[in-house]
Amino acid sequence: MQGFLETAAKRVPQVRTRPVLPDLLGTCRARLGLDRNRYKVNPGLYAAGRPGSESPVIVTANYKLTFDTVRFALHGRDLWLLVVDTRGINVWCAGGKGTFSAEGIIEQVRKTGLERVVSHRRLILPQLGANGVRARDIRKACGFEAVFGPVRAEDLPRYLDQGIDEAMREVTFTLRERAAVVPVELVLGWKLILYSFIAAVLLSLMGPELSLPAILSRIGLAMTATGLGLICGAALFPLLLPRMPRFFSAGGAALGLAGALLVPVIGPAAAWPSLAGAGLWTVTLSSWLALNFTGSTPYTSPSGVEKEMRRFIPWMSGAAALSAILFVWGNFL
Amino acid sequence: MKTFRHLENVATLAYDQDKCVGCGLCAAVCPHRIFAVEDGKARVLDREACMECGACALNCPTGAIEVTPGVGCAQLIIQGWLPWKKGTSCC
Structure with missing residues (x-):
């Protein structure tokens, strides 16, 4: 004024x-x-x-x-x-x-x-x-x-x-316009980070070895997987959108798979099922975040999003459950 | 949009050319340039680009266009699936 x-x-x-x-x-x-x-x-x-x-x-x-x-x-x-x-x-x-x-x-x-x-x-x-x-x-x-x-x-x-x-x-969705929504996508990810932290703590407490370093190492592994999933699905996916396939979930899962390969490299050492479970979680989270990004684009229709969700949400739920099972199984090895 | 495409054969856009009076409002408001007026009638150029925003149907003076508008937000659609969460909203 x-x-x-x-x-x-x-x-x-x-x-x-x-x-x-x-x-x-x-x-x-x-x-x-x-x-x-x-x-x-x-x-x-x-x-x-x-x-x-x-x-x-x-x-x-x-x-x-x-x-x-x-x-x-x-x-x-x-x-x-x-x-x-x-x-x-x-x-x-x-x-x-x-x-x-x-x-x-x-x-x-x-x-x-x-x-x-x-x-x-x-x-x-x-x-x-x-x-x-x-x-x-x-x-x-x-x-x-x-x-x-x-x-x-x-x-x-x-x-x-x-x-x-x-x-x-005509509406556009340029790299610049996509980059502008990435910070919000990442910050709104705090809820996901919080929920997965709670889940990570609970899952890490299941196992025969309950020393503090062992539990912290498991939580560290889970949070590494969550962080990588967030980066792949909420930052890389929007930026690489023109190169992604039509199904957002599939593109997010592919990027998540690339991120999952980094889990054993930068995360703490663990038994192979735990690493596989953590990697699967990266893929699942990235896929979900990519699907969720449809709400931020100016070209996906509600009918299209619903169709994609009906096809992919069951897979995502299954993958999330399997990743938790693998993760806990690794705790017992 | 020419550079970005989501799924095909899903949009609820329906257009009845007989009702069209050729005012061109649909062509003006569409953010994906789906309509064009030719010889006094609107024509659908690119149905698969429709994102169901509903601007054309709302502004059509003769009801020649029908579309079920909505918000393509995954969280909102999930809330719609859950029977105990009616009428909530996101973004």
Whole structure:
């Protein structure tokens, strides 16, 4: 925020269009998944630059990463930003959940008195919000014509100058975009790490040799396998996605197998069944994490994911059980 | 998307050309560029690229497109399988 702008309706806060340090730190925290579920902006009308009654109105969500991407893309422009209450969720997911909707947009148009702020009757919506917004409902309810702008906020300046083109309309999933979601995937893995630690402790306590060094060595082996599975499934898999087969689970399992070969190399020494069990756990975990990554891609359909799950989840459950049995068997040798 | 493909013959997308009035909204909103309007009617160019987001069906003025939209999230689908966990959500 850098001040207020007086309008016919009310005072409108003016946003910065260049990031300051707290924005960058907040982005890092959100990207690391530390507080991404409460990273919100107050809904309402904002000014970028010094807009007037003829200036375009851009509609967006109240997730702060989204809001930041939009306002920083519009540096040097004079326009209005209408922020809809999506409970701090991005446009596409909020569209799917029904919070980025015609109703939500109409509500903000009315609350902010937008028809007194601008003389035109046109709202520019993000294209990815179209799964939640029936554009004609907005015109019927408040007289504003809703048009779908580009997919990416970074294309907004080009869109405002030249109008839409095919490249602005298609989603992408570049290496850079995939790398941006890896930290969240890894940090959200803490639950998995915790659960597998508890399981590792319990499984390590089963066996005739119960000296502390023996138990710690077994836990170390299990955690090595878990760590390798996490790296393969949640980091390598997203980055190598273009080279992976169609079934995410199969690709994750293949990468996990490569990771499993490292278990005896970097993990503590153990009997062969324990090593095999630990390696199998790396494969299984990597396969599951890869399957789970379907939820982070912009191209897998729910029908496709469900089909893949019906085929692979039974194998994963079996493999997880077998890895635990092998691991404990090794304790007795 | 041309570079990435998931499974084929699974999408629930159904399109009835007789109902189409050629407004082109489906072609505009689709993030995978599945539709194109030719000679006053929409045509499905690439059905297998459909990710079932539902934007086309929601915006179609004549109900010519039907799709069962949803979130392709494994954890959510598992929760859907479990009878005691109805109506929960993830991401």
